[in-house]
Amino acid sequence: MNQWKNFSKGFIKENAVFALFLGLCPTLGVTTTAINGLGMGLATTFVLVMSNLVVSLVKNVIPDKVRIPAFIVIIATFVTVVELVMKGYVPSLFDALGLFIPLIVVNCLVLGRAEAFASKNTIWSSLVDGAGMGLGFTMALTVLGAVRELLGSGAFFGMKLISGDGLLLFILPPGAFIALGYLIVLANMIKEKTS
Amino acid sequence: MVATLFVVTLVSAALLGSVYELTKEPIRLAELKKKNEAILLVVPGFDNVPSEKPDTVTVEGGELYFYTAKKGDEVLGTAVETFTNNGFSGEFKLMVGFAPDGTIIDIAVIKHAETPGLGDKMEKGKSDFSVQFMGQHPDNFNLAVMKDRGDVDAITASTISSRAYCEAVQRAYDALSQLK
Numbered sequence: 250m251n252q253w254k255n256f257s258k259g260f261i262k263e264n265a266v267f268a269l270f271l272g273l274c275p276t277l278g279v280t281t282t283a284i285n286g287l288g289m290g291l292a293t294t295f296v297l298v299m300s301n302l303v304v305s306l307v308k309n310v311i312p313d314k315v316r317i318p319a320f321i322v323i324i325a326t327f328v329t330v331v332e333l334v335m336k337g338y339v340p341s342l343f344d345a346l347g348l349f350i351p352l353i354v355v356n357c358l359v360l361g362r363a364e365a366f367a368s369k370n371t372i373w374s375s376l377v378d379g380a381g382m383g384l385g386f387t388m389a390l391t392v393l394g395a396v397r398e399l400l401g402s403g404a405f406f407g408m409k410l411i412s413g414d415g416l417l418l419f420i421l422p423p424g425a426f427i428a429l430g431y432l433i434v435l436a437n438m439i440k441e442k443t444s
Numbered sequence: 445m446v447a448t449l450f451v452v453t454l455v456s457a458a459l460l461g462s463v464y465e466l467t468k469e470p471i472r473l474a475e476l477k478k479k480n481e482a483i484l485l486v487v488p489g490f491d492n493v494p495s496e497k498p499d500t501v502t503v504e505g506g507e508l509y510f511y512t513a514k515k516g517d518e519v520l521g522t523a524v525e526t527f528t529n530n531g532f533s534g535e536f537k538l539m540v541g542f543a544p545d546g547t548i549i550d551i552a553v554i555k556h557a558e559t560p561g562l563g564d565k566m567e568k569g570k571s572d573f574s575v576q577f578m579g580q581h582p583d584n585f586n587l588a589v590m591k592d593r594g595d596v597d598a599i600t601a602s603t604i605s606s607r608a609y610c611e612a613v614q615r616a617y618d619a620l621s622q623l624k
Contacts, residue, residue, distance in 0.1 A: 281560040307452075315449045326456040330463050337470030340478060348557070402561045417601055420561040 255377050259385030261443070265358045266389035266429075267436035272358035276390060277425040279349055283406050286394030289349045290387025294380065296331065296353050297362060300324045301379035304367040320363045321354075328354045358386060389432075396428045479525075479554075485568075486541025486550040487513040487521040494523060501619050505529055508619050519544055525554065526616035528608040533557040536608065540616045547581045550574075551613065563605035573599050573606070582617040 265271045272293070280286040303323050311319050332350045335343045353359065362382055367375040398404050401419035403411030418424045479495045487494075490513035499510040509525040521543045529535050536556035541549035551574050553567045565571035576597060577585075587610045588594025589603060598606035 285560060311448055311452070312445045315445055319449055319452045322452055322456050326460055329460055333463050333467040333471070337467035337474060340474040398561070414600055417562075420559065 252374070252377050255374060256381035259378075259381035259383070260388060261385075261436060261440055263382075263385075264389055264436065265382055265386040266393070267433050268440075269358075269361075271361050272356040272386065273429075275349065275352050275356055276393065277422065277429065278352075280390055280394040280397055280425060281401070281420055282398045282404075283391055283395035285349075286390035286392075287387060288346045289352075290383070290390040292331070292346050292350055293353050293356060293359070294383025294387055296324065296327050297359050297383040297386075298376060298379035299327050300359055300363055301367040301375040302372065303327075304363040305370060305372045305375035308368045316368065317360075317364070320360060320368075324359050324363065325354050358382065393425070393428055393432060396432065397424055400424070400428070482539040482552050482554050483511050483513060483523040483541075485552045486539050487523050488549075489513075489515055490520050491515050498525075499623070501623065503615065503619060508616065510620070510623065513541075521549055522620060524616040524620055526612045526619075528612035528615070530604070530608040530611060531556065531558055532563050532602070532604045532608075533559070536612070538609070538612045538616070540613055542617070542620055545581070546583065546617070546621065547579060548577050548613070549579075551577050558602075558605050563599070563602045565599045565602065566605055566609050571599065573597075573609075577613065582614065587611075587614045587617070 259265065261267070263269060266273065266276050275289055275293075279289045300320075300323060304320055307319075307323075328350060332343075332347075335350070336347070362379060366378045370378070395405060397419045398406075399410070401415045401417065401424060403409060403413060403415040416424070419428060476495055480493070483494050484490070492512075492514045494511035494513045499512075501508045501510065506527050506529070508527075511523040511525070513520045513523060521541055524540045524542065525537065526540055527535060527537045534557065536558065537554040539552045539554050541551070543549055551568075553574075556564065556566070558564050558566065566573050568574050580595075586594040587596065589596045589598040589606050589610060591598065591603060592607070594610065596606065596610055
């Protein structure tokens, strides 16, 4: 398998948010600012890479009928370990991301990749897939967060560019749907051009 | 099949248990440090460890903690950990620093889940909202937003968060004056 293709598919062609529509709950919920999107994306990427690694390691010993519960247990364990370690050793990072970490368990992107990819492929391919999908997810969340932050509070990564309060709508949930809709249009245009 | 699932959960449980034991102490220390930093923010200049033995007052809906900040033998003020359940996203916690005469020194937000970009402007540094409380005495500064005929200039589009904030500060002051 071409590993570069495997890695880069997560950005546009099979982007979790723009093409597969996976993990939309955290996508819409946390992207009120660009930095929130980036933090959530990176935390998810870490869990995705680790869970893909473990799932592809144990794929041969887990019977088909119980694979889903087994995967969920593995993912939830990873998320909790990340949460505890971060809380104890890097509390400043936990302050920024703590709210989002338990949300990763319910991100169907993580379970989706474990089921659709890691359980059928080699360890190395699964690692690359996890990294590519995770970084693609991070990119989508950061772009969406940046758009909402710019329109909603006139700032970019916390730097105030335009004084005043901005369009309140984009901070609130409806704004997330509107911004996401237009970004999907944009992503589809890019996809059509490149293919 | 059952055995495999059992083994998976057993290994996970063992891993979680040991990580929990391993991180218990660092987490406790990190939380204590954070609390001390919050106290330092609202009553600066002390040299004791106020978070060591707080006084606790139980009020309706929760508990308030009082941390006495001292420099040598001189009492610099009291930091009160207070709460409200009426935020836009439910509960949030504040640390309010009172000088010995009851004047508000400063207020810091410890924990909240208010909307980023709106209610979270109550955090220090995100807007000037908390600045207006500094140096005010609750006896002659009505802790209510202007819409409710108070003296507090609410955060634009976040009246609920602002109201809850005032309520938490008022609760801290009430308990403090009762304690004396």
